């Protein structure tokens with residue numbers, strides 16, 4: 001028998017390796033094993049067993065690491081699909097499915113061979129041998145923790161004497177279950193009390209007497225509590241020998257959601273619209289659930305999860321990390337109690353490890369988590385939900401594999417038969433196009449709900465949105481960053497004791513050019529994305545297209561209207577904050593951006609201050625747009641709606657639309673009506689018009705037309721290759737070599753696609769001191785071509801990249 005094994009190698013490999021199965025070794029796909037690789041022993045996961053081998057000289061599997069398979073056949077197939085799809089190392093893809101802390105770094109293991117009955121006199125030798133005789137195979141770290149410093153020379157000597165073996169590369173999960181040592185009474189409390197009284201009468205300070213007395217009150221205690229009474233191991237040993245107590249280890253479950261469990265609240269009766277949506281989603285393989293925020297999508301997810309559990313199966317619900325708030329967790333915890341496991345990045349390795357095994361054992365059948373929760377080992381998977389499916393945080397950019405959780409979820413659904421539900425108020429254009437073309441089902445929730453205290457709901461209103469043309473403001477002599485309408489609205493809010501957000505779009509500030517008079521923005525004629533100021537140009541200001549590399553000199557006057565007010569653009573949060581303080585005297589202004597919001601705590605403090613009414617105006621970036629639900633927030637001003645629009649990325653319009661919809665959604669969520677002001681130099685830009693009218697359909701139609709015309713997804717796929725090097729000449733040479741090789745391969749195959757753009761310097765030309773070059777490929781399956789060239793370690797491959805900047 002042979003086994004194909006995904007192996008943890010330092011040189012990334014995309015294929016499995018073949019090993020012989022030693023006679024008598026019980027092996028199944030999905031098991032973790034140790035295999036020889038070069039001079040080392042490394043970890044692997046068995047992918048498949050086969051009768052014959054393609055390879056002649058195969059080495060045998062060294063050992064089974066865990067007799068329980070860690071991956072089922074569907075997950076094995078999914079891992080292999082990821083390696084192909086994202087051109088990622090196979091092991092890294094397999095590792096996504098393993099429990100957190102599954103030892104990935106090779107460690108030194110020490111195993112007992114033959115511990116002599118007469119232990120050596122040298123105390124260190126004796127301690128080592130005693131420890132491994134009692135514990136079996138241990139890591140060197142563990143041994144050192146137990147007996148103090150242990151040198152490798154000592155170990156080698158003991159190995160030569162035949163007492164132990166030292167192996168390299170065998171690792172165990174680092175996040176092993178946590179055990180707590182406890183002491184329990186093995187006799188009736190009355191008997192313990194009687195003995196305690198006898199001992200204490202004999203000697204009033206008897207430790208054993210006190211221990212028994214304490215245990216008579218509480219017959220099972222942590223060892224620590226007993227030690228606190230002054231008990232030494234000797235005392236406890238004597239009591240155990242006399243049959244009064246025993247010591248044992250109890251597994252401690254580290255449960256991060258304990259606080260939100262239980263408290264079951266009865267589910268609300270779904271509206272007819274919601275019930276119909278849930279029925280469709282339950283019937284279809286993949287469904288887009290399109291509904292504005294507050295339209296009751298989460299209640300539909302909850303209903304579907306209920307159906308999955310009732311069917312005896314399990315479910316995975318993915319939300320963007322930033323939305324995984326205690327409030328969100330509580331909604332699922334209240335409904336499903338102990339069935340819920342939560343996976344997110346703030347859990348410790350140990351907590352994640354426990355959660356993983358609870359799910360694997362089938363104790364928790366519902367997993368709620370951010371993108372990597374798609375890999376959770378839910379059995380009999382019936383449902384996968386992606387909330388806010390348009391969010392780009394579902395795409396992992398680093399480290400490898402650079403997967404998109406939505407695509408992984410769709411493939412997982414295909415492989416397991418689970419239904420997939422994609423929910424959003426502003427669906428990804430690619431997802432919406434799939435629904436339009438009948439590849440997936442679609443349901444809509446059109447009404448925003450306004451829940452009342454008593455649990456009933458009424459129809460809520462969307463905020464009114466006004467687009468403010470900043471060119472008009474200038475013509476009217478207003479040179480401030482705030483339009484007259486916005487200023488007026490903020491003043492009114494302040495008088496009424498309400499709150500306002502001033503939203504600043506900070507991505508890529510001041511790197512592109514805009515005419516203040518006519519709104520003209522220089523576009524690359526072939527790529528239809530904004531050209532931006534070249535960060536590296538020195539003599540003349542140059543405009544550059546970061547997709548194809550086209551450059552041109554920046555004109556002094558607007559090519560469209562000849563205005564001289566054709567200038568770089570973009571404001572920072574600090575400037576907006578300063579101006580807000582100056583304009584709205586006496587108002588309490590706070591700033592919220594990546595400088596002030598470094599920690600999770602800071603976020604929660606800011607939200608608390610807002611809730612308590614300690615802040616009147618917040619100046620913030622997109623971080624602020626997510627999930628904020630404040631009763632008294634009525635005015636939202638988007639200071640510079642155009643900034644995102646001009647970024648050299650084909651998704652600039654989509655991101656702008658999504659962001660504006662989301663920011664606007666923060667205003668007037670309760671009974672006070674909300675007012676939103678979008679300040680722009682391009683008031684006719686389709687994403688701005690559509691966001692102002694809450695018109696997803698209108699946005700989609702203009703956007704899909706643009707994508708079709710320019711050949712962007714969904715009409716093609718994009719792959720990005722990035723090369724980093726500190727040396728300009730060497731970097732350019734290597735980037736050019738790869739681009740040339742790609743073109744040669746494509747032409748040799750007699751094909752016109754994929755289109756190969758570059759190498760160019762990307763919009764962000766340096767990262768951590770290294771220069772970057774990028775090559776973009778655009779076509780039906782650009783990954784296939786990339787798979788054929790040799791790429792060294794300095795290359796990064798990203799299929800369907802989240803950003804082209």
Ligand code: ADP
Nearest residue numbers: 268269270271293294295296297298299449451
């Ligand atoms: P979304 O996920 O689309 O933002 P939610 O599911 O959070 O919407 O619903 C918005 C609010 O309306 C929540 O407070 C929710 O509890 C309430 N709600 C939703 N559906 C119902 C219903 N059928 N009956 C009563 N309240 C509901």
Ligand code: ZN
Nearest residue numbers: 515518558561
């Ligand atoms: Zn102009």
Ligand code: ZN
Nearest residue numbers: 524527545548
């Ligand atoms: Zn171009």
